[in-house]
Amino acid sequence: MLFFFRPFISVLKIYQFPGVVHLTHEGHGYLFSWEDPRTSELELSWMEAREFCQTHCMDLVGLETQEENILVKERLAKGNQSYAWTGGRKCNFEGCDRPDLKPVSVYGWFWVGSHKKLPPTTNRLDADWSNTGGLGVPQPDDREHRGGGPSEDCLAILNNLHSDGIHWHDIACNHRKPFICEDSDIVPHDARSEVPQLPVDMLFVWAT
Numbered sequence: 550m551l552f553f554f555r556p557f558i559s560v561l562k563i564y565q566f567p568g569v570v571h572l573t574h575e576g577h578g579y580l581f582s583w584e585d586p587r588t589s590e591l592e593l594s595w596m597e598a599r600e601f602c603q604t605h606c607m608d609l610v611g612l613e614t615q616e617e618n619i620l621v622k623e624r625l626a627k628g629n630q631s632y633a634w635t636g637g638r639k640c641n642f643e644g645c646d647r648p649d650l651k652p653v654s655v656y657g658w659f660w661v662g663s664h665k666k667l668p669p670t671t672n673r674l675d676a677d678w679s680n681t682g683g684l685g686v687p688q689p690d691d692r693e694h695r696g697g698g699p700s701e702d703c704l705a706i707l708n709n710l711h712s713d714g715i716h717w718h719d720i721a722c723n724h725r726k727p728f729i730c731e732d733s734d735i736v737p738h739d740a741r742s743e744v745p746q747l748p749v750d751m752l753f754v755w756a757t
């Protein structure tokens with residue numbers, strides 16, 4: 550989809566501060582946008598947030614393990630943040646036409662930084678989807694799309710906005726939120742200082 554191939558937004562360059570890491574876990578650095586005074590008030594769309602992370606040779610955070618998910622959620626609570634973008638994305642764009650991703654609402658979610666798939670959304674034990682939302686039904690519920698709006702294709706952590714604790718929600722990607730970046734193993738280490746901005750399409754090559 551054209552959405553993914555927009556040019557990088559040059560205004561994000563003003564926020565460049567390479568090397569800033571607020572947490573290290575299992576060899577990966579994490580950047581929480583609200584923890585740096587230069588971006589403490591910054592809220593971006595999911596794609597803009599991803600571009601910010603890539604500018605820093607990172608990507609939006611992937612929460613592949615329970616431990617990592619807990620660490621990130623604790624940080625969100627500690628910072629009194631209402632929500633934040635993660636790197637969770639529904640694969641419903643060009644290149645996603647694979648049988649194992651169907652139906653996309655169940656099998657099509659993945660972490661963009663690691664290319665790892667999330668458990669099927671029917672598996673409520675190994676993921677952290679909220680059990681409620683604006684419609685009072687479990688996430689992901691694609692609520693805006695049901696109401697005639699955009700598809701809820703991006704994964705944010707919401708902090709008790711629905712009296713549901715801190716859990717995952719599918720949200721339309723154009724919403725503006727603080728965000729969390731994580732070192733990406735997909736980015737070659739020796740390219741980090743040489744290639745500050747990677748081509749977007751490179752990041753959608755699937756591991757099969």
Ligand SMILES: [Ca+2]
Nearest residue numbers: 690691692719
């Ligand atoms: Ca939702």
